[in-house]
Amino acid sequence: MIKGISLRQMQVNQTGTVVSVRARGELGRRIRDMGLIPGKDIRIQGRAPLKDPVSLRIMGGTLTLRNNEADYIFVEVH
Amino acid sequence: MAITIALAGNPNSGKTTLFNALTGARQHVGNYPGVTVEKKQGICTAENQIFDIVDLPGTYSLSAYSMEEVVARDFIVNEKPAMIVNIVDGSNLERNLYLTLQFMEMGANVCIALNMMDVAGKRGVTIDVEKLSLLLGLPVVPMVARTGKGRAQLLKTVADHVGSRPAPLKISYGRDIDDTLDEMEERIRSDHFLTDQYPCRWVALKYLENDAQVLEAGKAHFSEIHEWLSAVALKLSRHLETTLDTHPEGMIADQRYGFITSILKQGVISHTLDPNRLAWSDKIDKIVTHRFLGPLIMIGVLMGLYQFTFAYSEVPVAWFENFFTWLGDRADILFADGLLKSLVVSGIIDGVGGVLGFVPLIVFMFLGISFLEDSGYLARMAFMLDRVFRMFGLHGASVMAFIVSGGIAGGCAVPGVMATRTLKSPKERLATLLTVPFMNCGAKLPVYALLVAAFFTDHRAQVMLIITLISWVGALLVAKLLRSTVIKGPATPFVMELPPYRLPTFKGLAIHTWERTWQYIRKAGTVILGISIVLWAMMTFPQLDTQPVSNENAAGMHTPVAETMDPGAAALRHSIAGRMGMAMEKVTRYAGFDWQTNIALLGGFAAKEVVVSTLGTAYSLGEVDPEDSTSLAQRLKTADGWGPITAFSLILFTIFYSPCFVAVVCIVKESGSWKWGVFSMAFNTLLALSLSIVFYQTATWMMS
Numbered sequence: 193m194i195k196g197i198s199l200r201q202m203q204v205n206q207t208g209t210v211v212s213v214r215a216r217g218e219l220g221r222r223i224r225d226m227g228l229i230p231g232k233d234i235r236i237q238g239r240a241p242l243k244d245p246v247s248l249r250i251m252g253g254t255l256t257l258r259n260n261e262a263d264y265i266f267v268e269v270h
Numbered sequence: 271m272a273i274t275i276a277l278a279g280n281p282n283s284g285k286t287t288l289f290n291a292l293t294g295a296r297q298h299v300g301n302y303p304g305v306t307v308e309k310k311q312g313i314c315t316a317e318n319q320i321f322d323i324v325d326l327p328g329t330y331s332l333s334a335y336s337m338e339e340v341v342a343r344d345f346i347v348n349e350k351p352a353m354i355v356n357i358v359d360g361s362n363l364e365r366n367l368y369l370t371l372q373f374m375e376m377g378a379n380v381c382i383a384l385n386m387m388d389v390a391g392k393r394g395v396t397i398d399v400e401k402l403s404l405l406l407g408l409p410v411v412p413m414v415a416r417t418g419k420g421r422a423q424l425l426k427t428v429a430d431h432v433g434s435r436p437a438p439l440k441i442s443y444g445r446d447i448d449d450t451l452d453e454m455e456e457r458i459r460s461d462h463f464l465t466d467q468y469p470c471r472w473v474a475l476k477y478l479e480n481d482a483q484v485l486e487a488g489k490a491h492f493s494e495i496h497e498w499l500s501a502v503a504l505k506l507s508r509h510l511e512t513t514l515d516t517h518p519e520g521m522i523a524d525q526r527y528g529f530i531t532s533i534l535k536q537g538v539i540s541h542t543l544d545p546n547r548l549a550w551s552d553k554i555d556k557i558v559t560h561r562f563l564g565p566l567i568m569i570g571v572l573m574g575l576y577q578f579t580f581a582y583s584e585v586p587v588a589w590f591e592n593f594f595t596w597l598g599d600r601a602d603i604l605f606a607d608g609l610l611k612s613l614v615v616s617g618i619i620d621g622v623g624g625v626l627g628f629v630p631l632i633v634f635m636f637l638g639i640s641f642l643e644d645s646g647y648l649a650r651m652a653f654m655l656d657r658v659f660r661m662f663g664l665h666g667a668s669v670m671a672f673i674v675s676g677g678i679a680g681g682c683a684v685p686g687v688m689a690t691r692t693l694k695s696p697k698e699r700l701a702t703l704l705t706v707p708f709m710n711c712g713a714k715l716p717v718y719a720l721l722v723a724a725f726f727t728d729h730r731a732q733v734m735l736i737i738t739l740i741s742w743v744g745a746l747l748v749a750k751l752l753r754s755t756v757i758k759g760p761a762t763p764f765v766m767e768l769p770p771y772r773l774p775t776f777k778g779l780a781i782h783t784w785e786r787t788w789q790y791i792r793k794a795g796t797v798i799l800g801i802s803i804v805l806w807a808m809m810t811f812p813q814l815d816t817q818p819v820s821n822e823n824a825a826g827m828h829t830p831v832a833e834t835m836d837p838g839a840a841a842l843r844h845s846i847a848g849r850m851g852m853a854m855e856k857v858t859r860y861a862g863f864d865w866q867t868n869i870a871l872l873g874g875f876a877a878k879e880v881v882v883s884t885l886g887t888a889y890s891l892g893e894v895d896p897e898d899s900t901s902l903a904q905r906l907k908t909a910d911g912w913g914p915i916t917a918f919s920l921i922l923f924t925i926f927y928s929p930c931f932v933a934v935v936c937i938v939k940e941s942g943s944w945k946w947g948v949f950s951m952a953f954n955t956l957l958a959l960s961l962s963i964v965f966y967q968t969a970t971w972m973m974s
C-alpha cells in the first residue's frame with residue numbers, strides 16, 4: 193500500500209509532507225539531490241501555462257519537475 | 271609554488287561571484303580535456319602565498335551522472351587540491367550542505383564560505399557560525415560575496431588550514447547499511463582495492479549507491495573483488511526491499527539529510543519567519559509565469575533580446591565592416607595586381623573580416639543572454655516552454671538558441687550554437703545545436719529577398735512567412751528524428767531549481783561576455799582563415815590563360831566559352847569550383863539547379879551571403895551588392911531554366927543545407943567532436959537535396 197497521493201494530483205497552493213520517493217537511478221538521485229526527500233514539507237507553487245511542468249516550494253527554495261516525474265513522489269496532503 | 275584551491279558549490283550559490291572577486295582579471299577559461307564543461311582558473315595572491323584557484327562546475331552532488339559531477343569528482347580525486355572552498359548559500363543551508371557532506375565523506379580538506387548572509391538575514395534566518403563549524407569540524411567563514419565582505423577572512427582561513435588532511439567523515443546509515451559497509455570496507459582495505467585513489471569506506475558506499483564510474487573502475491582492475499562487492503550490495507538491496515520497502519540509494523540520501531538536519535537542529539539555525547512564505551521573488555513569478563500573461567511577457571522579452579542583439583549591434587558591426595573594407599582598399603593599393611593581391615584581399619581580409627565582423631554581435635548576444643541567465647529569467651522560460659519542446663525531444667531552454675539563430679528572421683546560427691551552453695542536458699543540447707542552423711539567419715535573407723523579389727512579387731509577405739514556418743517545422747521535426755535515432759535516449763529529468771530573481775552584477779556580466787567572445791575570436795578565427803584561403807583557391811585555380819593582352823593576335827586564343835561570357839564568369843567556370851559545379855549538375859538538375867547555382871551554393875559554405883554575390887559573378891554581372899540585387903533579379907527572371915519552381919526549390923535548399931563554416935566550427939567546438947561538424951554538413955546537405963528534388967519533381971509534374 194502506497195501512502196499519500198502522487199504529487200501530480202496536487203492542486204496549486206496545496207501543502208503536504210513528502211512520504212516517499214519511488215524513483216530510482218538518475219531521476220531518483222536528481223530528486224534527492226535537490227532535497228525532495230521523505231519528511232520535507234512542500235507547497236505547490238504553480239504550473240506552467242500548459243499545466244506541465246509544476247513548480248513547488250521546499251526548504252525555502254523553488255523546484256520544478258515534470259508531471260511524469262511527479263508521479264514518483266507521494267505526498268500526505270495537509 | 272602556487273597552491274591549488276578548488277572552488278565548489280551548488281549552482282546559484284554565488285560561486286562565480288566569489289571566483290571573480292578572488293581572481294579579478296587574472297583568470298582564464300578553457301574546457302576540461304575531452305568534455306565541454308568549462309574550466310575556469312585564476313591566480314590569487316594573499317597571505318604571502320600564491321593560490322591557483324580552480325572553479326569546479328556547479329553541482330548539487332557528486333553522483334557521477336552528469337558531466338559536471340564527474341569532472342568535479344575527478345578533479346578532487348586526481349588533482350588532490352590542497353583545499354576545497356565550498357561556497358554555501360546561507361539562505362538555503364540545508365540543501366547546500368548535502369554537497370559539503372559528500373566532500374567530507376571523500377576525505378577532502380574542506381572550508382565553508384557561508385555566502386549570502388545578507389539574504390539569509392532578510393529571510394529571517396540566523397545561523398550560529400561557530401556552532402556549525404564545531405559540529406561539522408570544519409572552518410566556516412560567513413561572507414557576502416557580492417560586496418566582498420568576508421573575503422580577507424576567507425583567505426586567511428584558507429592559508430591557515432591548507433595542507434591538513436582530515437579523516438573521511440563516517441555517517442551512520444542505519445544498522446543494515448552500516449554492517450554491510452563495515453564488511454565491505456574490511457575486504458577493500460585488506461585487498462587494496464582502488465585504495466590508491468579513493469578512501470575505503472567511500473568505495474564501499476559507491477557500490478551500494480550503484481555508482482557507474484566506480485563500478486566500472488572496479489570491474490576493470492580486480493574483477494573478483496568487484497563481483498563479491500556487487501553481490502554483497504545486491505543482497506543488501508534485496509533485504510532493504512523486503513523489510514523496509516526501500517533501496518540503498520534512497521536510504522543513503524535520506525540518512526545524509528538526516529545527519530544535516532540533526533546538526534542544524536542543535537541550535538545552528540533559527541527562523542524568525544516561515545521559510546516557505548512568499549518572498550518577493552515568488553510574487554514576481556505569479557505574474558511572470560502566469561498562464562496568459564507569462565507567454566506574452568516572454569514574447570516581449572525575446573523581442574527585446576532580439577532588438578538588443580541585432581539592431582543595436584548593427585552600428586558597431588558596420589564599423590568593423592568599414593574597417594575591413596578600408597583594409598582591403600589599402601591592400602589594393604599596396605599590392606601589385608596578381609595572385610598575391612587576390613589572396614590577401616579576397617582570401618584573407620574578406621575571410622577573416624567575415625568572422626571578426628560578427629564580434630560586436632556576439633558581444634551583444636552574450637551580454638543579453640548572460641543578463642537573462644544571471645537574473646533567473648532563463649530558468650522561467652525553460653519552465654514555461656518545456657512542454658512544447660519536449661514533444662520534439664528538446665528542452666525548454668532550447669528556445670533561446672532557436673530565437674538567436676534566426677527564429678525571428680535575421681539572427682545568426684553562430685551565436686545560436688554558442689547559446690546552447692545554457693542547456694545542461696547533453697542529449698537535448700546536441701539535438702538543439704544540430705538543428706538551429708535551419709533558422710533564417712541574416713545571411714540567408716538576401717538570398718530569399720532576391721528570389722522572392724524575382725519570382726513571387728505579388729506574394730512577398732506570404733512567401734516569407736511560409737519560409738519561416740518551414741524552417742521552424744523542419745528544425746523541430748529534424749530534432750525529433752535525431753532524438754529518436756542518432757541521439758537516442760530518454761529525456762533528461764527536468765528536476766531543476768528556479769533561482770530567486772537577482773540583479774546581475776556588472777562585473778560578472780562583463781567577465782562572462784568577454785571570455786565567450788575571446789574564445790570565439792581565437793578558435794573560430796584560426797580555422798576560418800584556413801578555410802577561406804582554400805575556398806579562394808578553389809574559385810581561382812586553375813586560371814584561364816588571359817595574360818597576353820598586349821598582343822593584338824592573342825584575342826583569337828580565347829576559348830569559345832569565354833567569348834560568350836564576361837571574363838569573370840569564364841574564369842569561374844574554368845576554376846576547380848566551376849568544374850565541381852558542372853560535375854554536380856548531374857545530380858542537382860533534378861532539383862532544378864544549373865552549374866552557376868551550384869557554384870553559388872558552394873560559396874555558401876563559406877558564408878550564405880556569398881550565394882548572392884557568386885550568382886552575380888556566375889551570371890556575368892560582375893560585383894553584386896547583396897543588399898541591392900534588383901539587376902540580378904531581372905537577369906534571373908529571364909534566364910534559362912529559371913521560374914518560381916526553381917526559385918522555391920533553391921529556397922528550400924538554402925533553408926536546410928550545410929551550415930556555413932563558422933557555424934560548423936562552432937558546432938565542433940560546442941559538441942566537442944569533429945564528428946558532429948561533419949555530420950551536420952553531410953546530413954543537412956543530403957536532407958536539403960532530397961527535399962528540393964522531391965519538391966521540384968512534384969511541382970514540375972503537377973504543372974505539366
